[in-house]
Amino acid sequence: MKYNTVIFDFDGVIVDSWLGIAKGFVKCLGEYGIVETIENVKKMIGPPFAHLIVDKYGFSREEGAKAIMIHRKYVREKGVYEANLFEGVYELLETLYNKGITLAIASNKPLENVACQAEYFKIDKFFEFINGQDDLQTRGNKADLVRETMKVLNIDDPHKVLMIGDKPTDIEGGHENGLDAVMVRYGYGNEEEIKGCNADYYIERPLDLLNIVLGD
Template sequence: MIFLFDLDGTIVDSAEGIINGLTYAFEKSGDEIPNNETIRKYIGPPFMDTFTRELGFSEKKSRYLIEVFREYYVENGKYESEPYTGMKDLLEEVSSKYKIAVATSKPEVQAREILKNHGLYDYFEFVGGATLDNSRIKKHDVIEYVLDNLNVGSRENTYMIGDRYPDILGASKSGLKSIGVLWGYGTYDELESYNANYIEESVENLKDRIFSL
Protein backbone atom coordinates (compact mmCIF):
# COMPACT_ATOMS: atom_id res chain seq x y z
CA MET A 1 0.00 0.00 0.00
CA ILE A 2 0.98 3.60 -0.61
CA PHE A 3 -0.13 6.61 1.42
CA LEU A 4 0.08 10.21 0.23
CA PHE A 5 -0.07 12.85 2.94
CA ASP A 6 -1.17 16.45 2.67
CA LEU A 7 1.10 18.82 4.62
CA ASP A 8 -0.75 21.83 6.09
CA GLY A 9 -3.45 20.72 8.49
CA THR A 10 -2.46 17.07 8.22
CA ILE A 11 1.22 16.68 9.12
CA VAL A 12 1.89 20.14 10.54
CA ASP A 13 -0.20 22.87 12.11
CA SER A 14 0.95 25.76 9.95
CA ALA A 15 -1.87 28.18 10.76
CA GLU A 16 0.31 30.74 12.54
CA GLY A 17 2.68 31.28 9.63
CA ILE A 18 -0.06 31.32 7.00
CA ILE A 19 -2.29 33.68 8.98
CA ASN A 20 0.65 36.03 9.59
CA GLY A 21 1.65 35.88 5.93
CA LEU A 22 -1.84 36.60 4.62
CA THR A 23 -2.32 39.41 7.14
CA TYR A 24 0.95 40.90 5.89
CA ALA A 25 -0.21 40.59 2.27
CA PHE A 26 -3.63 42.18 2.86
CA GLU A 27 -2.05 44.93 4.92
CA LYS A 28 0.51 45.73 2.23
CA SER A 29 -2.15 45.72 -0.53
CA GLY A 30 -4.38 48.08 1.46
CA ASP A 31 -7.28 45.61 1.61
CA GLU A 32 -9.43 45.00 4.65
CA ILE A 33 -7.75 42.37 6.80
CA PRO A 34 -10.02 39.39 7.54
CA ASN A 35 -10.08 38.09 11.10
CA ASN A 36 -8.00 35.06 11.98
CA GLU A 37 -10.92 32.63 11.90
CA THR A 38 -11.80 33.72 8.38
CA ILE A 39 -8.19 33.39 7.24
CA ARG A 40 -8.05 29.86 8.70
CA LYS A 41 -10.73 28.88 6.16
CA TYR A 42 -8.34 29.88 3.38
CA ILE A 43 -5.75 27.31 4.45
CA GLY A 44 -5.63 24.27 2.19
CA PRO A 45 -7.00 25.18 -1.24
CA PRO A 46 -4.66 27.06 -3.61
CA PHE A 47 -4.69 30.77 -2.82
CA MET A 48 -5.35 31.61 -6.49
CA ASP A 49 -8.69 29.78 -6.28
CA THR A 50 -9.60 31.43 -2.98
CA PHE A 51 -8.69 34.94 -4.08
CA THR A 52 -10.39 34.79 -7.47
CA ARG A 53 -13.46 32.67 -6.72
CA GLU A 54 -14.29 33.47 -3.10
CA LEU A 55 -12.99 37.02 -2.78
CA GLY A 56 -13.59 38.14 -6.36
CA PHE A 57 -10.08 39.49 -6.95
CA SER A 58 -8.61 39.66 -10.43
CA GLU A 59 -5.94 37.18 -11.43
CA LYS A 60 -3.38 40.02 -11.50
CA LYS A 61 -4.23 41.14 -7.97
CA SER A 62 -4.30 37.54 -6.74
CA ARG A 63 -0.81 36.95 -8.12
CA TYR A 64 0.37 40.11 -6.37
CA LEU A 65 -1.08 38.97 -3.03
CA ILE A 66 0.55 35.56 -3.42
CA GLU A 67 3.89 37.18 -4.21
CA VAL A 68 3.68 39.40 -1.12
CA PHE A 69 2.55 36.46 1.04
CA ARG A 70 5.63 34.55 -0.08
CA GLU A 71 7.87 37.47 0.92
CA TYR A 72 6.78 36.93 4.50
CA TYR A 73 6.54 33.16 4.35
CA VAL A 74 10.02 32.55 2.96
CA GLU A 75 11.61 34.68 5.69
CA ASN A 76 9.39 33.86 8.67
CA GLY A 77 6.23 31.86 8.02
CA LYS A 78 7.88 28.58 7.13
CA TYR A 79 9.30 28.46 10.66
CA GLU A 80 5.92 29.13 12.29
CA SER A 81 4.56 25.61 12.30
CA GLU A 82 4.61 22.50 14.46
CA PRO A 83 3.96 18.82 13.72
CA TYR A 84 0.71 17.60 15.24
CA THR A 85 1.09 15.58 18.44
CA GLY A 86 1.85 11.97 17.61
CA MET A 87 2.54 12.63 13.92
CA LYS A 88 6.28 11.91 14.06
CA ASP A 89 5.61 8.53 15.68
CA LEU A 90 2.90 7.76 13.11
CA LEU A 91 5.19 8.56 10.18
CA GLU A 92 8.00 6.48 11.67
CA GLU A 93 5.73 3.46 12.13
CA VAL A 94 3.89 3.71 8.83
CA SER A 95 7.05 4.35 6.77
CA SER A 96 8.62 1.20 8.25
CA LYS A 97 5.90 -0.89 6.60
CA TYR A 98 4.52 1.11 3.68
CA LYS A 99 5.69 3.59 1.08
CA ILE A 100 4.63 7.13 1.99
CA ALA A 101 4.92 10.47 0.20
CA VAL A 102 3.75 14.07 0.50
CA ALA A 103 1.33 15.70 -1.97
CA THR A 104 0.76 19.35 -1.09
CA SER A 105 -0.47 22.50 -2.83
CA LYS A 106 2.26 24.39 -0.96
CA PRO A 107 5.30 25.21 -3.15
CA GLU A 108 7.49 22.14 -3.19
CA VAL A 109 10.63 23.98 -2.12
CA GLN A 110 8.87 25.29 1.00
CA ALA A 111 7.34 21.90 1.81
CA ARG A 112 10.73 20.25 1.72
CA GLU A 113 12.26 22.93 3.96
CA ILE A 114 9.46 22.61 6.52
CA LEU A 115 9.74 18.84 6.70
CA LYS A 116 13.53 19.03 7.04
CA ASN A 117 13.19 21.68 9.73
CA HIS A 118 10.98 19.33 11.77
CA GLY A 119 13.10 16.24 11.15
CA LEU A 120 10.35 14.52 9.13
CA TYR A 121 11.74 14.64 5.60
CA ASP A 122 13.52 11.27 5.57
CA TYR A 123 10.33 9.31 6.28
CA PHE A 124 9.03 10.03 2.78
CA GLU A 125 9.88 8.35 -0.50
CA PHE A 126 9.04 11.57 -2.31
CA VAL A 127 7.85 15.08 -1.45
CA GLY A 128 5.79 16.70 -4.20
CA GLY A 129 4.21 20.14 -4.22
CA ALA A 130 3.21 23.10 -6.32
CA THR A 131 5.53 25.05 -8.59
CA LEU A 132 6.32 28.68 -7.83
CA ASP A 133 4.97 29.78 -11.23
CA ASN A 134 1.59 28.12 -10.50
CA SER A 135 1.92 25.78 -13.49
CA ARG A 136 1.30 22.89 -11.07
CA ILE A 137 -0.96 23.92 -8.21
CA LYS A 138 -4.24 21.93 -8.30
CA LYS A 139 -4.20 19.02 -5.87
CA HIS A 140 -5.09 16.55 -8.64
CA ASP A 141 -2.07 17.70 -10.67
CA VAL A 142 0.19 17.43 -7.62
CA ILE A 143 -1.10 13.93 -6.89
CA GLU A 144 -0.43 12.83 -10.48
CA TYR A 145 3.08 14.31 -10.28
CA VAL A 146 3.77 12.40 -7.06
CA LEU A 147 2.38 9.14 -8.46
CA ASP A 148 4.57 9.51 -11.55
CA ASN A 149 7.66 10.02 -9.40
CA LEU A 150 6.79 6.98 -7.30
CA ASN A 151 6.27 4.91 -10.47
CA VAL A 152 2.88 3.77 -9.19
CA GLY A 153 1.19 1.21 -11.42
CA SER A 154 -2.09 0.03 -9.95
CA ARG A 155 -3.79 2.66 -7.81
CA GLU A 156 -6.13 0.27 -6.05
CA ASN A 157 -4.18 0.32 -2.78
CA THR A 158 -3.10 3.96 -2.81
CA TYR A 159 -4.67 6.44 -0.38
CA MET A 160 -4.66 10.24 -0.09
CA ILE A 161 -4.77 11.60 3.47
CA GLY A 162 -5.82 15.21 4.04
CA ASP A 163 -7.96 17.71 5.92
CA ARG A 164 -9.67 19.73 3.16
CA TYR A 165 -11.90 19.12 0.15
CA PRO A 166 -9.11 19.44 -2.49
CA ASP A 167 -7.44 16.38 -0.95
CA ILE A 168 -10.60 14.31 -1.26
CA LEU A 169 -11.56 15.66 -4.68
CA GLY A 170 -8.02 15.26 -6.02
CA ALA A 171 -7.89 11.67 -4.78
CA SER A 172 -11.18 10.87 -6.50
CA LYS A 173 -10.02 12.38 -9.80
CA SER A 174 -6.85 10.29 -9.63
CA GLY A 175 -8.68 7.08 -8.80
CA LEU A 176 -7.41 6.90 -5.22
CA LYS A 177 -9.22 6.21 -1.99
CA SER A 178 -9.17 9.00 0.59
CA ILE A 179 -8.90 9.43 4.34
CA GLY A 180 -10.10 12.75 5.73
CA VAL A 181 -8.71 14.02 9.04
CA LEU A 182 -10.41 16.37 11.49
CA TRP A 183 -7.51 17.98 13.38
CA GLY A 184 -6.72 20.37 10.53
CA TYR A 185 -8.72 23.17 8.92
CA GLY A 186 -11.68 21.37 7.38
CA THR A 187 -14.88 20.00 8.91
CA TYR A 188 -16.63 16.66 9.02
CA ASP A 189 -19.41 17.99 6.79
CA GLU A 190 -16.90 19.20 4.21
CA LEU A 191 -15.06 15.89 4.06
CA GLU A 192 -18.28 13.87 4.03
CA SER A 193 -19.83 15.98 1.27
CA TYR A 194 -16.85 15.20 -0.98
CA ASN A 195 -17.22 11.49 -0.20
CA ALA A 196 -14.07 10.74 1.76
CA ASN A 197 -13.80 6.97 2.14
CA TYR A 198 -12.88 7.34 5.81
CA ILE A 199 -12.84 10.25 8.26
CA GLU A 200 -10.63 10.09 11.35
CA GLU A 201 -10.78 12.32 14.44
CA SER A 202 -7.25 11.89 15.79
CA VAL A 203 -3.72 10.96 14.79
CA GLU A 204 -4.07 7.77 16.82
CA ASN A 205 -7.28 6.86 14.98
CA LEU A 206 -5.54 7.49 11.66
CA LYS A 207 -2.73 5.13 12.63
CA ASP A 208 -5.26 2.46 13.58
CA ARG A 209 -7.07 2.96 10.28
CA ILE A 210 -3.90 2.66 8.22
CA PHE A 211 -2.84 -0.58 9.88
CA SER A 212 -6.33 -2.05 9.56
CA LEU A 213 -6.58 -1.58 5.80
Protein backbone atom coordinates in the same frame (compact mmCIF):
# COMPACT_ATOMS: atom_id res chain seq x y z
CA MET B 1 -1.42 -4.90 5.23
CA LYS B 2 -4.13 -3.26 3.12
CA TYR B 3 -2.09 -0.37 1.68
CA ASN B 4 1.57 -0.12 0.70
CA THR B 5 1.68 3.61 -0.15
CA VAL B 6 0.29 6.68 1.60
CA ILE B 7 0.11 10.15 0.02
CA PHE B 8 -0.38 12.99 2.50
CA ASP B 9 -1.59 16.51 2.15
CA PHE B 10 0.65 18.73 4.30
CA ASP B 11 -0.99 21.71 6.03
CA GLY B 12 -3.77 20.57 8.34
CA VAL B 13 -2.68 16.93 8.13
CA ILE B 14 1.00 16.74 9.05
CA VAL B 15 1.78 20.29 10.13
CA ASP B 16 -0.40 22.70 12.10
CA SER B 17 0.84 25.72 10.18
CA TRP B 18 -2.22 27.93 9.91
CA LEU B 19 -0.90 30.84 11.99
CA GLY B 20 2.10 31.64 9.80
CA ILE B 21 0.10 31.12 6.61
CA ALA B 22 -2.74 33.35 7.81
CA LYS B 23 -0.46 36.10 9.10
CA GLY B 24 1.34 36.18 5.76
CA PHE B 25 -1.90 36.54 3.80
CA VAL B 26 -3.24 39.23 6.15
CA LYS B 27 0.02 41.15 5.63
CA CYS B 28 -0.27 40.69 1.87
CA LEU B 29 -3.82 42.08 1.77
CA GLY B 30 -2.91 44.89 4.16
CA GLU B 31 -0.26 46.15 1.75
CA TYR B 32 -3.13 46.80 -0.67
CA GLY B 33 -5.41 48.45 1.89
CA ILE B 34 -7.60 45.39 2.46
CA VAL B 35 -8.36 44.58 6.10
CA GLU B 36 -8.88 40.90 6.87
CA THR B 37 -8.75 38.90 10.10
CA ILE B 38 -6.46 35.99 10.83
CA GLU B 39 -9.48 33.93 11.90
CA ASN B 40 -11.23 34.42 8.55
CA VAL B 41 -8.10 33.54 6.61
CA LYS B 42 -7.71 30.35 8.66
CA LYS B 43 -11.06 29.16 7.29
CA MET B 44 -9.79 29.63 3.72
CA ILE B 45 -6.62 27.56 4.04
CA GLY B 46 -6.61 24.72 1.52
CA PRO B 47 -7.06 25.99 -2.05
CA PRO B 48 -4.14 28.00 -3.49
CA PHE B 49 -3.98 31.57 -2.19
CA ALA B 50 -2.81 32.70 -5.63
CA HIS B 51 -6.27 31.74 -6.89
CA LEU B 52 -8.12 33.02 -3.83
CA ILE B 53 -6.70 36.53 -4.09
CA VAL B 54 -8.13 36.77 -7.62
CA ASP B 55 -11.45 34.99 -7.08
CA LYS B 56 -12.41 36.48 -3.71
CA TYR B 57 -10.62 39.81 -3.50
CA GLY B 58 -10.93 40.97 -7.11
CA PHE B 59 -7.26 41.18 -8.06
CA SER B 60 -6.35 40.73 -11.70
CA ARG B 61 -4.12 37.72 -12.32
CA GLU B 62 -1.15 40.02 -12.88
CA GLU B 63 -1.84 42.03 -9.71
CA GLY B 64 -2.52 38.86 -7.75
CA ALA B 65 0.76 37.29 -8.84
CA LYS B 66 2.64 40.38 -7.64
CA ALA B 67 0.72 40.62 -4.36
CA ILE B 68 1.06 36.97 -3.47
CA MET B 69 4.85 37.32 -3.40
CA ILE B 70 4.44 39.38 -0.21
CA HIS B 71 2.70 36.39 1.31
CA ARG B 72 5.41 34.03 0.06
CA LYS B 73 8.18 36.22 1.50
CA TYR B 74 6.57 36.30 4.95
CA VAL B 75 5.92 32.56 5.02
CA ARG B 76 9.47 31.71 3.94
CA GLU B 77 11.15 34.06 6.38
CA LYS B 78 8.86 33.61 9.40
CA GLY B 79 5.75 31.57 8.75
CA VAL B 80 7.45 28.21 8.26
CA TYR B 81 8.66 28.43 11.85
CA GLU B 82 5.28 29.48 13.29
CA ALA B 83 4.04 25.91 13.09
CA ASN B 84 4.07 22.57 14.88
CA LEU B 85 3.65 18.94 13.99
CA PHE B 86 0.24 17.64 15.01
CA GLU B 87 0.51 15.43 18.08
CA GLY B 88 1.33 11.86 17.08
CA VAL B 89 2.46 12.68 13.53
CA TYR B 90 6.15 11.92 14.05
CA GLU B 91 5.33 8.56 15.63
CA LEU B 92 2.88 7.81 12.81
CA LEU B 93 5.40 8.53 10.07
CA GLU B 94 8.19 6.67 11.82
CA THR B 95 6.00 3.59 12.34
CA LEU B 96 4.76 3.49 8.74
CA TYR B 97 8.28 4.03 7.41
CA ASN B 98 9.68 1.22 9.55
CA LYS B 99 6.89 -1.07 8.33
CA GLY B 100 8.04 -0.50 4.75
CA ILE B 101 5.16 1.74 3.69
CA THR B 102 6.08 4.20 0.92
CA LEU B 103 5.24 7.75 2.02
CA ALA B 104 4.80 10.86 -0.12
CA ILE B 105 3.40 14.39 0.09
CA ALA B 106 1.18 16.11 -2.49
CA SER B 107 0.47 19.67 -1.35
CA ASN B 108 -0.99 22.86 -2.82
CA LYS B 109 1.64 24.70 -0.81
CA PRO B 110 4.78 25.86 -2.68
CA LEU B 111 7.27 23.00 -2.82
CA GLU B 112 10.09 25.08 -1.35
CA ASN B 113 8.03 25.78 1.78
CA VAL B 114 6.94 22.16 2.18
CA ALA B 115 10.50 20.91 1.85
CA CYS B 116 11.76 23.56 4.28
CA GLN B 117 9.24 22.62 6.96
CA ALA B 118 9.72 18.89 6.44
CA GLU B 119 13.44 19.36 6.99
CA TYR B 120 12.89 21.70 9.96
CA PHE B 121 10.75 19.10 11.74
CA LYS B 122 13.16 16.30 10.72
CA ILE B 123 10.49 14.29 8.91
CA ASP B 124 11.87 14.63 5.37
CA LYS B 125 13.77 11.35 5.84
CA PHE B 126 10.47 9.44 5.92
CA PHE B 127 9.26 10.54 2.48
CA GLU B 128 10.12 8.94 -0.84
CA PHE B 129 8.82 11.98 -2.73
CA ILE B 130 7.60 15.47 -1.78
CA ASN B 131 5.44 17.27 -4.33
CA GLY B 132 4.11 20.82 -4.19
CA GLN B 133 3.22 23.89 -6.18
CA ASP B 134 5.39 26.51 -7.81
CA ASP B 135 5.34 30.06 -6.40
CA LEU B 136 2.30 31.11 -8.42
CA GLN B 137 0.54 27.78 -7.88
CA THR B 138 0.12 27.03 -11.57
CA ARG B 139 0.88 23.30 -11.49
CA GLY B 140 -2.74 22.18 -11.59
CA ASN B 141 -5.16 21.10 -8.89
CA LYS B 142 -4.80 18.47 -6.17
CA ALA B 143 -5.78 15.65 -8.52
CA ASP B 144 -2.98 16.70 -10.88
CA LEU B 145 -0.43 16.75 -8.06
CA VAL B 146 -1.56 13.33 -6.83
CA ARG B 147 -1.36 11.94 -10.37
CA GLU B 148 2.16 13.27 -10.81
CA THR B 149 3.18 11.84 -7.44
CA MET B 150 1.84 8.41 -8.41
CA LYS B 151 3.77 8.57 -11.68
CA VAL B 152 7.04 9.39 -9.92
CA LEU B 153 6.46 6.52 -7.48
CA ASN B 154 5.72 4.12 -10.38
CA ILE B 155 2.41 3.10 -8.85
CA ASP B 156 0.62 0.46 -10.92
CA ASP B 157 -2.15 -0.51 -8.47
CA PRO B 158 -4.09 2.50 -7.11
CA HIS B 159 -6.10 0.22 -4.82
CA LYS B 160 -3.00 -0.17 -2.65
CA VAL B 161 -2.58 3.60 -2.24
CA LEU B 162 -4.26 5.83 0.35
CA MET B 163 -4.74 9.61 0.16
CA ILE B 164 -4.89 11.59 3.43
CA GLY B 165 -6.35 15.10 3.59
CA ASP B 166 -8.33 17.65 5.57
CA LYS B 167 -10.27 19.35 2.76
CA PRO B 168 -12.76 18.07 0.15
CA THR B 169 -10.24 18.86 -2.61
CA ASP B 170 -7.86 16.31 -1.07
CA ILE B 171 -10.52 13.61 -1.05
CA GLU B 172 -11.59 14.45 -4.59
CA GLY B 173 -7.97 14.46 -5.73
CA GLY B 174 -7.53 10.95 -4.39
CA HIS B 175 -10.80 9.62 -5.79
CA GLU B 176 -10.12 11.07 -9.25
CA ASN B 177 -7.00 8.92 -9.33
CA GLY B 178 -8.71 5.77 -8.12
CA LEU B 179 -7.43 5.99 -4.53
CA ASP B 180 -9.23 5.42 -1.27
CA ALA B 181 -9.15 8.60 0.79
CA VAL B 182 -9.07 9.51 4.48
CA MET B 183 -10.52 12.74 5.87
CA VAL B 184 -8.87 13.91 9.09
CA ARG B 185 -11.16 15.60 11.60
CA TYR B 186 -8.34 17.43 13.38
CA GLY B 187 -7.32 19.63 10.42
CA TYR B 188 -8.71 22.78 8.83
CA GLY B 189 -11.88 21.40 7.28
CA ASN B 190 -15.11 22.62 8.86
CA GLU B 191 -17.93 20.27 9.84
CA GLU B 192 -19.86 20.88 6.63
CA GLU B 193 -16.81 20.05 4.51
CA ILE B 194 -16.07 16.95 6.56
CA LYS B 195 -19.62 15.60 6.35
CA GLY B 196 -19.98 16.32 2.64
CA CYS B 197 -16.64 15.06 1.35
CA ASN B 198 -17.61 11.39 0.84
CA ALA B 199 -14.32 10.07 2.22
CA ASP B 200 -13.74 6.33 2.58
CA TYR B 201 -12.44 6.75 6.13
CA TYR B 202 -12.45 9.41 8.85
CA ILE B 203 -9.94 9.74 11.67
CA GLU B 204 -9.91 11.82 14.85
CA ARG B 205 -6.14 11.84 15.39
CA PRO B 206 -3.03 10.97 13.35
CA LEU B 207 -2.27 7.63 15.02
CA ASP B 208 -5.73 6.34 14.08
CA LEU B 209 -4.35 5.95 10.56
CA LEU B 210 -2.22 2.98 11.60
CA ASN B 211 -5.23 0.67 11.89
CA ILE B 212 -6.39 1.63 8.40
CA VAL B 213 -3.05 1.26 6.65
CA LEU B 214 -1.75 -1.80 8.46
CA GLY B 215 -5.06 -3.62 8.87
CA ASP B 216 -6.01 -6.66 6.84
